[in-house]
Amino acid sequence: MGENAHTVEYARELDQSDELGKYRQEFYIKEDTVYLDGNSLGLLSKRAEASVKAIMDSWKTLAIDGWTEGEHPWFYLAESLGKQMASLVGAEEEEVIVSSSTTTNLHQLLATFYQPADKKTKILADELNFPSDIYAMKSQLAVKGFGPDDHFVRVKSEDGHFLKEEDIIAAMTEDIALIILPSVLYRSGQVLDMEMLTIEAHRRNILIGFDLCHSIGSLPHDLSKWDVDFAFWCSYKHLNGGPGATGGLYVNKRHLGTTPGLAGWFGSHKGRQFDMSHEMVPAENAGAYQIGTPHILSMAPLIGALSMFTEAGIDPIRSKSLRLTTYFMDLINHELHPFGFVIRNPLAVSQRGGHVFLEHPEAARICKALKSEGIIPDFRSPNGIRLAPVALYNTFEDIWHTVQILKKIMEEKKYKQFENKRGVVA
Ligand SMILES: *Cc1c(COP(=O)(O)O)cnc(C)c1O
Numbered sequence: 393m394g395e396n397a398h399t400v401e402y403a404r405e406l407d408q409s410d411e412l413g414k415y416r417q418e419f420y421i422k423e424d425t426v427y428l429d430g431n432s433l434g435l436l437s438k439r440a441e442a443s444v445k446a447i448m449d450s451w452k453t454l455a456i457d458g459w460t461e462g463e464h465p466w467f468y469l470a471e472s473l474g475k476q477m478a479s480l481v482g483a484e485e486e487e488v489i490v491s492s493s494t495t496t497n498l499h500q501l502l503a504t505f506y507q508p509a510d511k512k513t514k515i516l517a518d519e520l521n522f523p524s525d526i527y528a529m530k531s532q533l534a535v536k537g538f539g540p541d542d543h544f545v546r547v548k549s550e551d552g553h554f555l556k557e558e559d560i561i562a563a564m565t566e567d568i569a570l571i572i573l574p575s576v577l578y579r580s581g582q583v584l585d586m587e588m589l590t591i592e593a594h595r596r597n598i599l600i601g602f603d604l605c606h607s608i609g610s611l612p613h614d615l616s617k618w619d620v621d622f623a624f625w626c627s628y629k630h631l632n633g634g635p636g637a638t639g640g641l642y643v644n645k646r647h648l649g650t651t652p653g654l655a656g657w658f659g660s661h662k663g664r665q666f667d668m669s670h671e672m673v674p675a676e677n678a679g680a681y682q683i684g685t686p687h688i689l690s691m692a693p694l695i696g697a698l699s700m701f702t703e704a705g706i707d708p709i710r711s712k713s714l715r716l717t718t719y720f721m722d723l724i725n726h727e728l729h730p731f732g733f734v735i736r737n738p739l740a741v742s743q744r745g746g747h748v749f750l751e752h753p754e755a756a757r758i759c760k761a762l763k764s765e766g767i768i769p770d771f772r773s774p775n776g777i778r779l780a781p782v783a784l785y786n787t788f789e790d791i792w793h794t795v796q797i798l799k800k801i802m803e804e805k806k807y808k809q810f811e812n813k814r815g816v817v818a
Pocket of ligand 1: 493496522524525578603605639
């Protein structure tokens with residue numbers, strides 16, 4: 393980068409030529425703040441707010457008829473939103489449904505696809521995965537009568553930050569029935585090579601599913617082409633669906649028709665659901681893996697939120713996200729080198745997710761100092777700072793400003809005014 397690459401004017405130039413810049417004004421961004429926590433909870437957009445109002449109105453004016461009438465008939469909302477999400481995960485429309493939450497969807501997919509038989513009885517995961525996924529896997533093992541000590545294999549990370557695909561492949565032994573991995577690791581932001589891992593798993597007759605919580609809405613996927621067996625995700629991070637927004641799942645076409653492990657009447661064939669028979673006729677698409685009545689009010693914001701992704705396109709979003717994180721790291725290296733930060737996310741573009749991950753012994757209180765200055769980071773115990781510049785609403789100037797504030801906090805040791813302890817939600 394040239395001499396001017398570290399000036400605010402340069403940041404503004406980058407913003408001027410940013411084709412996605414126009415979306416920022418569609419979001420509610422608190423004045424004088426830089427929000428860098430969109431990978432924990434994405435911001436509210438005006439479109440999402442409007443679609444919530446529209447669903448509230450349909451309830452107000454249509455009451456029970458809202459299930460089948462109005463602009464967004466509730467009975468088909470999970471399917472229609474699923475179609476929009478399909479392009480974000482690179483799947484066919486029938487392979488995706490909007491339903492439940494990440495953890496519940498994982499339970500459903502394990503109950504459906506974890507079928508220990510003969511020698512193949514174990515689940516393979518990794519030691520860096522998100523706790524909720526681990527809890528779900530352990531409890532599904534217990535349901536099948538297996539203990540976590542001898543049936544749950546977790547691939548080790550050499551450095552506590554990254555996983556090596558070769559280590560994962562080496563762990564695909566003949567006693568493994570099924571593999572669950574994250575697409576993007578929630579701390580370091582490492583992107584795993586999902587295509588290669590799927591090929592290797594299938595070579596060994598093992599099913600493989602991915603948790604897309606940190607990749608959906610941030611980077612493109614090609615699940616159908618990669619032949620991934622199943623996947624699941626939440627909608628409140630990069631997808632900006634709001635707190636507790638309904639998640640989603642994908643089941644490869646090849647597996648459609650597999651009896652749902654956790655059955656409920658909303659998994660029924662739509663034309664047969666109201667036969668009220670005690671013999672379930674499951675839907676022929678991914679809708680079969682729904683359980684009970686869809687959480688319409690938690691899906692409502694997705695109508696507006698997803699329309700922005702459909703319009704902007706996931707490829708331009710990924711490309712801007714990478715430019716933002718590259719710029720961020722360049723400024724960090726240039727401005728913050730005396731202060732002991734270590735960049736822990738992968739540097740290579742192909743392995744980098746949507747956030748920058750810094751480590752520092754004083755991370756907890758540096759985060760508190762940042763917040764007091766209007767910068768919203770995400771603290772990850774014990775010493776991590778996650779900073780997610782989001783393509784639809786963050787600017788290059790946001791990043792420039794963040795690094796300047798961080799520099800001031802370190803130079804003036806402002807973090808010392810705070811306790812080095814995390815809050816209840818961190
Ligand atoms: C955010 C996240 C979850 C959260 O699960 P919920 O059921 O939505 O609460 C699970 N797994 C991963 C990897 C996550 O990043």
